[in-house]
Amino acid sequence: MSFFKYQNGAMHAEGVALAAIAAQVGTPFYCYSAGALRAGWREFADGIKGMNASICYAMKANSNLAVIRVFGEMGAGADIVSVGEMRRALAAGIPAQRIIYSGVGKKASELMEALQAKVGQINVESTAEIETLNAVAGQLGVSADITIRVNPDVDAGTHAKITTGRKENKFGIDIDLAREAFALAGRQPNLKVVGVAMHIGSQLTSLEPYRAAIVRVRELIGQLRADGHRIDRFDIGGGLGIVYADEKPPSIADFMAVVAKETAGLCCELTFEPGRRLVGEAGVLVSEVILVKPGAAKTFVIVDAAMNDLIRPTLYEAWHDILPVRESRQDTATIRCDIVGPICESGDFLAQNRDLPPLAAGDLVMIRSAGAYGAVMASSYNTRPLAPEVMVDGTRFAVIRPRPTIDEMLRAERFPPWMEPAKT
Numbered sequence: 001m002s003f004f005k006y007q008n009g010a011m012h013a014e015g016v017a018l019a020a021i022a023a024q025v026g027t028p029f030y031c032y033s034a035g036a037l038r039a040g041w042r043e044f045a046d047g048i049k050g051m052n053a054s055i056c057y058a059m060k061a062n063s064n065l066a067v068i069r070v071f072g073e074m075g076a077g078a079d080i081v082s083v084g085e086m087r088r089a090l091a092a093g094i095p096a097q098r099i100i101y102s103g104v105g106k107k108a109s110e111l112m113e114a115l116q117a118k119v120g121q122i123n124v125e126s127t128a129e130i131e132t133l134n135a136v137a138g139q140l141g142v143s144a145d146i147t148i149r150v151n152p153d154v155d156a157g158t159h160a161k162i163t164t165g166r167k168e169n170k171f172g173i174d175i176d177l178a179r180e181a182f183a184l185a186g187r188q189p190n191l192k193v194v195g196v197a198m199h200i201g202s203q204l205t206s207l208e209p210y211r212a213a214i215v216r217v218r219e220l221i222g223q224l225r226a227d228g229h230r231i232d233r234f235d236i237g238g239g240l241g242i243v244y245a246d247e248k249p250p251s252i253a254d255f256m257a258v259v260a261k262e263t264a265g266l267c268c269e270l271t272f273e274p275g276r277r278l279v280g281e282a283g284v285l286v287s288e289v290i291l292v293k294p295g296a297a298k299t300f301v302i303v304d305a306a307m308n309d310l311i312r313p314t315l316y317e318a319w320h321d322i323l324p325v326r327e328s329r330q331d332t333a334t335i336r337c338d339i340v341g342p343i344c345e346s347g348d349f350l351a352q353n354r355d356l357p358p359l360a361a362g363d364l365v366m367i368r369s370a371g372a373y374g375a376v377m378a379s380s381y382n383t384r385p386l387a388p389e390v391m392v393d394g395t396r397f398a399v400i401r402p403r404p405t406i407d408e409m410l411r412a413e414r415f416p417p418w419m420e421p422a423k424t
């Protein structure tokens, strides 16, 4: 079921017309459907029924406090990659015990804050981190529950910039070196090794890489137990794909069936860290057409959202579906166009060579599947204020992060004391 659809010719998020939000909030803005977030969560929660498993929302995909809160109220834990995200998770009401701290380069000061907050688990990714964390835990007089993230060297079959489980990627410890790392961790007085973690990439649309990786980690768990380690947890990571164009991502039920089959008899508590899958299709970016510039080869539709608002097309060659907010007639002839932002970069586009019904200045467009890695990756390049975020729930909507004013943006900066105050 889609939570974004045309009703009487106007695109709605649940029971709210996007044009009504635009009139009140201005464009561009991100819009999230709380119903879609909850439906996504339920699919996962149903998927793990009967399994010894838990779900930690990978909040780097969308870390708005209200979004985290929706999942937290349904029982989610959080997978974090920074102390900033930890503070967000706690502020949104996620209990510290349900927080997993991941990341390839955590600083001693960050590890200290995480231990002081009593996060439930730290996923360590290098031998250097094992030693640093042991020292920090010793200083605080606490014991840290850790898993070691291994790199199983499988090809996730996804875009190069979001593949994480190959030998040449910076993530995790090479699975061939994992036993030495576990031995090192086992010798640290202030660490308690509780399991193994993996995360092989993002936007996976096949289950085969998961199967291959789990088989490799399963063998490793056998060896580690033979070496005398207690391995109680297996953190499978995230990475499940969503629909941007015509992808056919596996259902959660099929995914869980593979996981259950391949981990049968392993006697591990499983952890899942979905990010994109929980939020991607639950969010859209709404933008207004500034002007249309017809060209010989194609038409440029210049809109008020840009690469600073949604960098995925520029960064990952990502394809996002774009729809007019006012429904066009079925028989309308389309025009080949590039949908671009106003930023001074040739890479500033949202879509290229797209056949769309004719658009005019003032029309609104909706960029689909923008709920993950959208607002969180935004910048204020060209002194463009961050696009606000709006949550819809049924027939209600609320701004969950307002657009900063230009004054607020300027106030965050200052002149060095040796400069004369600017004449205004």
Ligand SMILES: *Cc1c(COP(=O)(O)O)cnc(C)c1O
Residues within 6 Å of the ligand: 058, 060, 061, 079, 081, 102, 103, 199, 201, 202, 203, 237, 238, 239, 240, 273, 274, 275, 276, 277
């Ligand atoms: C990014 C990340 C995730 C979530 O990835 P998605 O593709 O958004 O599901 C999960 N675990 C770790 C360790 C990550 O870095």
